[in-house]
Amino acid sequence: MSDIQTDLQAPLQTPAQPSEDSGLILPRRSFLRGAGTLTLSAAAVAMLAGCESAAAGTSASAADISILNTALGAELEAIAAYQVGAESGLLQKPVLDLAVQFQGHHKEHADVLAKTVRSLGGKPVDAKKAYDFPVDKLKSQNDVLGFAAGLEKGAVSAYLGAVPLFKNRDLAKAAASILGDEAMHWAVLRNALGQNPVPVAFVS
């Protein structure tokens, strides 16, 4: 466990902070500073919602709304899963910070997905009142990390399986953008587990 902490220390202490004019309009909030509010990436919103005029009201948008809503459901579940992990008392810093940061990404994904569903004239799914996680099997930090890594790996596959379904190519591109983020989560969690962070050249 101490190896893991040492490994993770360096990147966490020097998080890259792109300047506002870098073209990467990232949320200014950093998880290390722990600000609570959710600032949406303007770029992501534009990417997802910019196709609104082209797609709203078409039959293609009904199918795309369904894809977005399923993805939203999975993101909301991931947020809840990270909450369970963060509150389990099993995660030590800096792994805990990592979990909180990743949860923040999932919140941003969920927010953008919900906004896009609305902009296409659909009704975003709500978070479930209760989620059913295998909490009895989470007894150590590594159990939690392994569980999270499995969800992130699955999320990569889920987005990969959604990209070719979108009728609207801008939405496909936006899904691919989220896929990339989930893939980074997966790799970093594997690294924290002491596993080869990037075991394959292709995701599936």
Place this chain on the structure above:
Amino acid sequence: MSMRPIAADAIGGGPRKGAVHRAGAALRRLYALPLAAAVMVLVIPAEAAAAPDPARGQQIYDRCLACHAVENNRVGPRHCGLAGRQAGGLPGFDYSDAMRAAGFTWNRQTLDRFLADPLGVVPGTTMTYDGIKDDQERRDLVAYLLSLKPCAPR
């Protein structure tokens, strides 16, 4: 892959000729394609495919973990006890109307077809996933799904 046309004949037409020939020919036309497909299914595994392996299938199942778990309902329904279950039939899970109306039970064949193209087989399903396109991967995955035990009572 190439198929000898005799394959469909041998099964669909039978050896008898004469009076039944015309009916037989019509039947053969009707059944030629599915039979050809059936023969291919019978032939390919012998030639090329490995036996379905649930252990490999369990690794493929990693791709489902954003939405499914064996023992827990998630965005998708839990998969314990899937074999023989009515599609859309797990009590308490909020299925789409499309899945509720699917009208089949889960077995090797229905799983194989659904997982190849979920939205093609059950249009309107909320399992908005492109599918497992590789035949061997799908065979392994289905073998794994069919090996899952009934859900533990809770």
